[in-house]
Amino acid sequence: MADEENSPGSSMHGVTGKEQSFAFSVAADPTILTDSTAKFALPVDSEHKSKVFKILSFANPHMRTFHLSWISFFTCFVSTFAAAPLVPIIRDDLNLTKTDIGNAGIASVSGSIFSRLVMGAACDLLGPRYACAFLIMLSAPTVFCMSFVSSAGGYIVVRFMIGFSLATFVSCQYWMSTMFNSRIIGLVNGTAAGWGNMGGGATQLLMPVLYELIRRAGATPFTAWRIAFFIPGWLHVIMGLLVLGLGQDLPDGNLSTLQKKGDVPKDQFSKVLWYAITNYRTWIFVLLYGMSLGVELTTDNVIAEYFFDRFDLKLHTAGTIAATFGMANMVSRPFGGLMSDIAARRFGMRGRLWNLWILQTAGGIFCICLGRANTLPLSITSMILFSIGAQAACGATFGIIPFLSRRSLGVISGLTGAGGNFGSGLTQLLFFTSSKYSTATGLSLMGIMIVACTIPVTLVHFPQWGSMFLPPSKDASKFNEESYYGSEWNEEEKEKGLHHGSLKFAENSRSERGRRVLSVSTPPNSTPPCV
Amino acid sequence: MAASLLLVSSILISCLAASCHGVTLSSLQKTLIVFVTASPSPGQVLKAGEDSITLTWSFNNSFPGRTDSAYKTVRVKLCFAPISQQDRAWRKTEDNLVKDKTCQYKIVAKPYSPSNNTFSWTVQRDVPTGTYFVRAYAYNSADEEVAYGQTTNAHKTNNLFQVKAISGRHVSLDIASICFSAFSIVSLFGFFLLEKRGAKHSQEN
Numbered sequence: 001m002a003d004e005e006n007s008p009g010s011s012m013h014g015v016t017g018k019e020q021s022f023a024f025s026v027a028a029d030p031t032i033l034t035d036s037t038a039k040f041a042l043p044v045d046s047e048h049k050s051k052v053f054k055i056l057s058f059a060n061p062h063m064r065t066f067h068l069s070w071i072s073f074f075t076c077f078v079s080t081f082a083a084a085p086l087v088p089i090i091r092d093d094l095n096l097t098k099t100d101i102g103n104a105g106i107a108s109v110s111g112s113i114f115s116r117l118v119m120g121a122a123c124d125l126l127g128p129r130y131a132c133a134f135l136i137m138l139s140a141p142t143v144f145c146m147s148f149v150s151s152a153g154g155y156i157v158v159r160f161m162i163g164f165s166l167a168t169f170v171s172c173q174y175w176m177s178t179m180f181n182s183r184i185i186g187l188v189n190g191t192a193a194g195w196g197n198m199g200g201g202a203t204q205l206l207m208p209v210l211y212e213l214i215r216r217a218g219a220t221p222f223t224a225w226r227i228a229f230f231i232p233g234w235l236h237v238i239m240g241l242l243v244l245g246l247g248q249d250l251p252d253g254n255l256s257t258l259q260k261k262g263d264v265p266k267d268q269f270s271k272v273l274w275y276a277i278t279n280y281r282t283w284i285f286v287l288l289y290g291m292s293l294g295v296e297l298t299t300d301n302v303i304a305e306y307f308f309d310r311f312d313l314k315l316h317t318a319g320t321i322a323a324t325f326g327m328a329n330m331v332s333r334p335f336g337g338l339m340s341d342i343a344a345r346r347f348g349m350r351g352r353l354w355n356l357w358i359l360q361t362a363g364g365i366f367c368i369c370l371g372r373a374n375t376l377p378l379s380i381t382s383m384i385l386f387s388i389g390a391q392a393a394c395g396a397t398f399g400i401i402p403f404l405s406r407r408s409l410g411v412i413s414g415l416t417g418a419g420g421n422f423g424s425g426l427t428q429l430l431f432f433t434s435s436k437y438s439t440a441t442g443l444s445l446m447g448i449m450i451v452a453c454t455i456p457v458t459l460v461h462f463p464q465w466g467s468m469f470l471p472p473s474k475d476a477s478k479f480n481e482e483s484y485y486g487s488e489w490n491e492e493e494k495e496k497g498l499h500h501g502s503l504k505f506a507e508n509s510r511s512e513r514g515r516r517v518l519s520v521s522t523p524p525n526s527t528p529p530c531v
Numbered sequence: 532m533a534a535s536l537l538l539v540s541s542i543l544i545s546c547l548a549a550s551c552h553g554v555t556l557s558s559l560q561k562t563l564i565v566f567v568t569a570s571p572s573p574g575q576v577l578k579a580g581e582d583s584i585t586l587t588w589s590f591n592n593s594f595p596g597r598t599d600s601a602y603k604t605v606r607v608k609l610c611f612a613p614i615s616q617q618d619r620a621w622r623k624t625e626d627n628l629v630k631d632k633t634c635q636y637k638i639v640a641k642p643y644s645p646s647n648n649t650f651s652w653t654v655q656r657d658v659p660t661g662t663y664f665v666r667a668y669a670y671n672s673a674d675e676e677v678a679y680g681q682t683t684n685a686h687k688t689n690n691l692f693q694v695k696a697i698s699g700r701h702v703s704l705d706i707a708s709i710c711f712s713a714f715s716i717v718s719l720f721g722f723f724l725l726e727k728r729g730a731k732h733s734q735e736n
Contacts, residue, residue, distance in 0.1 A: 088621070092659035093699050097618035130723065137719040141712030147704045221657045222699030230707070237715045244722045309621045435618045 040251065048251035049181045053188050061248050062179045068247050069172040070192040072132055072239045076165040077199025078206065079143045079232035080108055081326075083159060085204045085304035085319040086211060086225045090155070093222040100152040102433025104159045105301040109424040111163030116417060119170035120410070127249040128175035132168055137240035139165035143233035147226040165236075169417070172196060178250055186337070186402070190395060194333035197391075200300040201326020206231070208304075208319035267407065267498075275488045276408035282415060284456045285401060289416045290423020291450045292360055292393035295367065297424035298446070299390075300326055302432050303383070306439045311376050321380055328387040335388075336395025348514030349403065349465035356396040357457045357468065363389025364450030371444030390450075394420075403462075403509060406502040407488040465512050472513075481506035553629030554676045562599075563680025564591045565607070565667045576693045580656040584692075586638065588667050588680060590645040601677050602643040602669040607650065608634035610681070612691045615661035628676055634666055643669060660696040 034043050034051065041059035042050045050062035057063040083090060087101060094100075115135070122131040142161035149155050173189050180188045210231055214224040276282055304322035307313055313321070336359055343351030366386035373379035397416070404412055427449065431442035461467035463479035473479035485506045489499040565588040577584065586607060590599050610633045616622045625631045636658055639650045666681040683690045 091619075091621075092657070093696065095660045095696070098620060099618060133719065133722075137715045140715040144708040144712045147700065147708045150698060150700060220697065220699070222697055223701060223704070226699060226704055230711070233711060237711065237718075240715065240719065244719075435620060438620060 044251065045181050049179055050251075051181050051184070053180065053184050053191075055191070060246075061251055061253065064246060065175055065179045065248075066188065066192065068239075068243050069132070069175050070195045072136055072243060073168045073172045073192065073196030074199040074202070075232070075235045075239050076136065076139070076168045077196060078203040079139070079236060080112075080159075080163050080166055081200045081203045081300045082143075082162075082207050082229060082232050083108070083146075083155075084301045085207045085315070085322060086228065087305045088308050088315060088318075089211070089221050089225045093225070094150065094152055094155055096152050096155070098435050099433055100156065101305075102428055104152075104156045105298070105428045105432065106425045107156050107160035108163040108301065109166075109297050109421045109428075111160045112166035112169075113418045113421045115164040115167035116170050116414065116421075119167040120174075120414065123171055123174040128171045128178065129243060129247045129249050132171040132175065132247075133240045133243045135165060135168055135171065136236050136243070140233050140236035140240070143229060143236060146229040149226075166421075169193065169196065170414075175247075175249075187334075190334055190337050190398065194329045194331075194391075194395070197296070197329040197333065198327050200297070201323045201329065203232075203323075204300070204304050204319045204326060205323035208316040212316055272408045272411055275405060276411040276415060279405060279408070279412070281404050281460050282412050284460055285397060285404070285412075285416050286419030287423075287453055288356070288360065288457060289394070289397050289420045290426065291453045292363070292390050292397060293417075293420030294423020294425075295363075295427055295446060295450060296326075296387075296390050296394065297421070298427045298432070299386075301424075301428065302439060302442075306443070307379075310440060311379070321383070324380075325383055325387045328384065329391050332388045332391040333395040336392030336397075337399050338395075339392065340396045340399030344399075344512060344514065346514055349400070349462055349512040350468065351514060352396065352400050352512075353457055353460060353468045356393060356400065357454060359389055359396055360393035360454040360457075361389075361451055363393055364447045364454060365389075367447030367450055368444045369447075371440045371442070371447060386447075400460075403512060405488060406485045406505045462512075481509050481512075485509075553627050555626040556628055556631065556679070557626050559676060559679050560594075560597065561680055561685075562591050562594060562597055562678045563588055563605075563667050563669055565665055565680040565682050576695050577654050579654045579658045579694055579696045581653070583651055583653040584665075585649065585651045586665060586667075587649045589648060591680075599643070599645060599669070599678075601671040603672045604640060604670045604674075605643050605648070605667055606640045606670065607638040607665060607667045609636035609638055609658065609663050610634035610666050612662040612664055612683070613687055615663070638665065654694055656697050658694050658696060660694060662691050662693050664691050 034045065040048065040050070040062070041057070042052045042054065042062055044050055044062075053066075054063055058067060083104070090096065091101060096104075119131060119135065122134070125131075126134065139162060142158060142164070145158050145161070149158055172192055176188050176192060177185055207228055210228040211224050214227050215221060219227060300322075303325055304318045307321050308315060308318040311318075336355075339359070340352045340355050343355040345351075347354070363386055366382050366389055369382040370379060370386050373382050398413075401413060401416060402409060427446050430449075431437070431446050432439060437445070458468045461470060462484065463473045464476075464481050464484055466472040482503055485502040486494070486499055488502065493499060565586065575582075588605065588607065590602075611622045616624065616633070622632050622635070624633045636655065638652050641648065641650070664681055664683040664687060666679060668676045669678040671677045681687075
């Protein structure tokens with residue numbers, strides 16, 4: 001049986017992908033055989049990957065990996081956005097202009113576009129445990145470097161370097177796919193990503209409190225913020241040591257087995273890349289994700305300063321309000337994926353697309369309201385609704401991405417993730433760097449851009465499932481799941497049987513037809529769909 | 532910077548509309564005269580936390596029909612000059628004094644007296660680098676601004692002085708930073724090499 005589906009890193013639903021809702025456990029699934037000889041705390045399959053996702057457990061190695069993984073990612077979010085709530089102090093210390101602050105924000109999200117690409121290769125070479133530990137411990141010095149910064153240029157460079165650490169997202173997802181069965185990996189990865197993203201909110205609460213404590217202990221403001229940066233730095237070192245000490249690459253703890261899997265024929269990267277970039281849907285989702293994750297990262301960077309200046313709040317009050325934006329990730333991102341699954345059960349892929357459009361457009365509308373709100377209560381309400389819309393849209397996006405392609409899923413997930421960071425850099429550049437308009441106007445304009453750039457989701461069409469406005473093709477024998485996923489392989493490859501994994505996936509994806517699935521006759525050459 | 536000081540004050544706040552939204556600067560009469568002397572010498576950039584300035588303010592008698600009977604307290608503030616407000620919306624000048632962010636640093640608050648007001652102020656350590664002037668507001672018993680005066684002209688182009696902020700950096704912080712960074716790198720590679728060596732040993736055995 002081809003190992004493609006279960007080999008490390010291949011079964012990526014990216015972030016928050018959810019093939020089955022409520023799939024906390026496939027322990028009772030008879031099609032996945034439990035290996036009863038294995039001595040693990042959780043029931044495992046033949047590869048010793050856990051079939052169960054017990055959130056509150058720390059069982060070694062599966063759940064322990066989950067917690068080490070998401071907390072490492074969380075720590076990197078904390079340090080990347082640690083400067084944001086302290087900007088009112090930093091801008092006076094370093095004599096920054098609005099342009100400098102905007103450029104630093106752009107720099108903080110740009111670095112990881114590249115580091116995420118390298119991280120994939122690092123995970124393949126070193127294994128996810130070392131890849132994660134290397135990144136998190138080598139970026140600790142960049143966090144400590146904040147104490148040296150004395151000019152705008154230095155500030156921008158240090159924020160750029162700290163931003164590299166966001167690539168822990170890749171090691172997090174990769175590591176989880178070695179530990180959890182592919183049927184539940186969607187929920188596991190989604191939860192990990194959502195909880196990691198919470199770091200962007202937690203930092204808005206943490207840093208002002210630290211700053212306040214250090215100042216009360218006697219430091220001047222311009223020294224206190226530098227000392228405050230030591231805490232995220234220590235978190236990096238501590239998490240790195242924990243990952244090295246407590247983590248392991250595979251359930252069996254053996255890294256060399258990972259390397260032996262190189263015997264399985266790996267796919268040609270050039271082909272995988274080709275099918276990713278020639279699929280027009282990839283680029284639509286790159287744009288869309290820039291308008292959900294991208295605007296979330298942008299808002300993490302600007303919102304605390306916005307509340308501080310506009311409503312004359314104290315630093316830690318502004319930080320607390322800003323924190324609720326990022327902390328909403330805990331539930332809103334999984335919620336988006338859940339809504340996607342519920343919509344799919346009735347309406348199939350069309351339901352998923354409508355769900356995404358509704359959530360993301362709602363987020364955009366509330367962003368417009370946030371910019372225009374003149375009173376504090378209205379502003380906070382708009383911000384919370386905006387956060388739910390944008391973050392749920394992130395979850396919903398990755399409810400669809402697994403279905404764009406089977407062969408090129410990894411590359412498409414990576415491109416989409418990069419699109420998110422790019423969208424963040426772009427929105428910060430357009431709306432929050434020049435002094436032409438105020439931050440409030442910038443937020444409203446960003447909201448308008450979100451609504452406008454979400455419209456392309458109407459163009460995403462699957463011949464076998466339809467799109468938002470068009471039904472699926474009537475010719476079910478010519479345009480079905482097998483032909484869609486099979487079209488990524490040429491005849492030569494099909495003769496070698498390389499496409500069997502895609503065919504299997506095609507069968508399972510028939511659920512994306514919605515309620516019509518039972519009335520569809522299965523193509524003659526494939527086995528009946530397994531539920 | 533040396534200058535003589537006179538203070539002229541007068542003009543009661545007239546518009547009731549202004550009192551609904553907050554007092555506007557344009558409604559106040561510039562009846563206080565404020566002068567600042569910086570030490571040690573004129574034209575020098577003042578260092579925050581070290582150098583000091585001496586301020587004197589008094590009531591300007593030369594406007595007829597204006598009395599200072601309503602003035603109860605005077606608050607003297609450090610204000611940003613236009614060049615330090617450029618591209619920095621958080622220091623913007625607004626006519627409505629409630630929203631105005633020009634003067635963010637309080638120097639001193641004193642009960643009002645028409646003359647003989649002096650104050651020596653060491654530039655605080657949290658004052659950022661920039662170009663400044665000094666403005667004094669006179670308040671009535673209801674704590675509303677009724678008059679003001681400043682060291683510069685209406686366009687804020689003369690008599691400005693510069694402050695250089697403290698750095699915030701400390702040698703001890705720099706050293707701590709280097710130590711922790713070194714610890715992070717060394718422990719990472721140490722772990723890595725130890726494990727590689729351990730794996731080699733177990734393979735050889």
